[in-house]
Amino acid sequence: MRVLLITLAALIHSISTANTPNSPPESPRIVTLYQGATDSAVALGLTPIGVVDSWLEKPMYRYLRDPLDGVEHVGLETQPNLEKIAWLKPDLVIASDFRHARIAPLLSAIAPTVSAPTVFNFKTTLTMVANATGREAQANELLQLWSDRVADFRQQIAARLGSEWPQKVAVVRFKSDHVRIYTSGFAGSILDELGFAQPDTLQSQSWGMKLSSTENIPVLDANALFILLEPDDPAIADNYQHWASHPLWQQLSAVQSGRVFEVDPVSWMMGGGVLAANAMLDDLYSHYGLACHTPLPNRGEEPSC
Amino acid sequence: MRQTVTLTLDSKVQSDSKRLLHSLIMLSLLLVASVGLSLCLGSFPTSFTQVLHALAAPQSSDITFIIWELRLPRILLAILVGAALAIAGAILQSIVRNPLASPDVIGITSGAALAAVLFLALLSTTLSIHWLPVAAMLGALVSALLVVSLAWKGGISPSRMVLVGIGLAAAMGAGTTLLIVISDDSAAMTAYVWLTGSLYAAQWDDVRGLLPWLVIAVPISLAFARHADAMALGDAVAEGLGVAILRSRLVLLACSVALAGAAVAFAGGLSFVGLIAPHLAARLVGRNMARLVPASALVGALIVLYADLLGRVAFLPKDLPAGIFVAGIGAPFFVYLLHRSRARF
Numbered sequence: 001m002r003v004l005l006i007t008l009a010a011l012i013h014s015i016s017t018a019n020t021p022n023s024p025p026e027s028p029r030i031v032t033l034y035q036g037a038t039d040s041a042v043a044l045g046l047t048p049i050g051v052v053d054s055w056l057e058k059p060m061y062r063y064l065r066d067p068l069d070g071v072e073h074v075g076l077e078t079q080p081n082l083e084k085i086a087w088l089k090p091d092l093v094i095a096s097d098f099r100h101a102r103i104a105p106l107l108s109a110i111a112p113t114v115s116a117p118t119v120f121n122f123k124t125t126l127t128m129v130a131n132a133t134g135r136e137a138q139a140n141e142l143l144q145l146w147s148d149r150v151a152d153f154r155q156q157i158a159a160r161l162g163s164e165w166p167q168k169v170a171v172v173r174f175k176s177d178h179v180r181i182y183t184s185g186f187a188g189s190i191l192d193e194l195g196f197a198q199p200d201t202l203q204s205q206s207w208g209m210k211l212s213s214t215e216n217i218p219v220l221d222a223n224a225l226f227i228l229l230e231p232d233d234p235a236i237a238d239n240y241q242h243w244a245s246h247p248l249w250q251q252l253s254a255v256q257s258g259r260v261f262e263v264d265p266v267s268w269m270m271g272g273g274v275l276a277a278n279a280m281l282d283d284l285y286s287h288y289g290l291a292c293h294t295p296l297p298n299r300g301e302e303p304s305c
Numbered sequence: 306m307r308q309t310v311t312l313t314l315d316s317k318v319q320s321d322s323k324r325l326l327h328s329l330i331m332l333s334l335l336l337v338a339s340v341g342l343s344l345c346l347g348s349f350p351t352s353f354t355q356v357l358h359a360l361a362a363p364q365s366s367d368i369t370f371i372i373w374e375l376r377l378p379r380i381l382l383a384i385l386v387g388a389a390l391a392i393a394g395a396i397l398q399s400i401v402r403n404p405l406a407s408p409d410v411i412g413i414t415s416g417a418a419l420a421a422v423l424f425l426a427l428l429s430t431t432l433s434i435h436w437l438p439v440a441a442m443l444g445a446l447v448s449a450l451l452v453v454s455l456a457w458k459g460g461i462s463p464s465r466m467v468l469v470g471i472g473l474a475a476a477m478g479a480g481t482t483l484l485i486v487i488s489d490d491s492a493a494m495t496a497y498v499w500l501t502g503s504l505y506a507a508q509w510d511d512v513r514g515l516l517p518w519l520v521i522a523v524p525i526s527l528a529f530a531r532h533a534d535a536m537a538l539g540d541a542v543a544e545g546l547g548v549a550i551l552r553s554r555l556v557l558l559a560c561s562v563a564l565a566g567a568a569v570a571f572a573g574g575l576s577f578v579g580l581i582a583p584h585l586a587a588r589l590v591g592r593n594m595a596r597l598v599p600a601s602a603l604v605g606a607l608i609v610l611y612a613d614l615l616g617r618v619a620f621l622p623k624d625l626p627a628g629i630f631v632a633g634i635g636a637p638f639f640v641y642l643l644h645r646s647r648a649r650f
Contacts, residue, residue: 072622073622076623076624080624081622081624084621086370087348101434101435102434102437103506105508106374106506109374119491180490
């Protein structure tokens, strides 16, 4: 997956340097204040001068470490260090209303600021970053690539699964003492776009559900489960073991049909940008045994998943 | 004989007020020096001359924004928050006659917390985040009113109030936890930061919002300081000294609620300061209310100022909530206090 991301990033970079007839304006000095904005900036071939710490794989997700080598960190997404941002003298700050509404006046005093309403809609973020930096062409290309892949995936999975499609799936995140099921947000909206459905038990929930007792396992009545673990935290793996060995877990239809997939929380939840979204889609291709739709077939690149 | 007694008393009063003056001057000097230090420290240290230049001639300095819009309002808000919470705590400890009382005891913090989390969980999508302090303030007032009215039995008995306050705080704590559990990750995270207490991104509007509460409540508390001292001797003694107990108690309580509620509204759950600052101040100037109020205010301001300075510069580039460090200083002190009071009673 990492290889794909680097390839994708490199590809996009080569689009931005070689293939666009009128090459984009000089890279502005930008500071990105949420994960999806950082991912999108890298996808657009930009190198921010300041980024916020990642949620996992601190201080920065592995898939972004190479392109962001040596970039300054400005603290936490929830509480970015304003003074440090001011010292960096950026041309543009990319924020989100959801996280940064309270500091918006100060950010605007430091530099022109664009702000997305939420943090998890990767298309909104990508378009916003592109519009603010004059890279609309690259953004459109990435979005086109995305919708091609989505169309291909929908077609392939419908053919492969037949009457089993559409699948009801749940994104299940294990923490050390409880379990969270996500129905909306980043992964939820992508699964929705791909044509997946939600288990009936979760339909009326706004963001999802928090479970703290194994008694609630039957809620996870889905055709497939995507399990988000954090490799750095052994307590989470222990809790997963505890749940997965429970008799009720063994009765779940996803378990019985062998469709329980451990997936990377960075691409499924934390990354929040177009690179992470593509990595998530790669996971889905490989878990359902579909032939991967190559990122840009006309360019003769190796298929990367 | 009689003359000797008067003389001794006189000299005691004199040395006492000398000691008070001495303590207050020392604390004030320390505070001024700490403000100077805080102004110089940040993500990148700036020299004292640069800071003075930015303060004196904002037009011609390149760090004007950093000093005037980032560091100064935050330092001033830290001072106001610390002072307000400390005075609120000093008043409460005196009226409920319990050294372990703090603004939490009458439900102020838990009420503000519940209202703030309720706001974050349910209203933050429809209302601007700038209404959060208003919501927290309302929560503090409503819960203080609830405590007083539930504890009311033809008057207010301090011990009844403490019990009702603790019960209500527990119930509201449960409500807060429930709300955090059912809200999504991002709202829950914002709620946690708020509950910890933070002066992050303090702006001039916050300073202007908090200052009036102090300007109104501090003089009133000082005017009623004598009554608080009398009540500290017990209701019977206070009545004998001609204090209208109920009225004085309600006025002082209102001051305490206004100060703590306003401070919590702008800085979140930092109320631990209200417990420890009065005790530290009492060691310097004694339990006399009129002295304890200014001394507590200075001590509280210093604690919050240093807690925020640590959060701001000790873990760069992270900017951490001051509440972490207030609790870090406060928790060991709390244990010490419990230990001492056990030894005494």
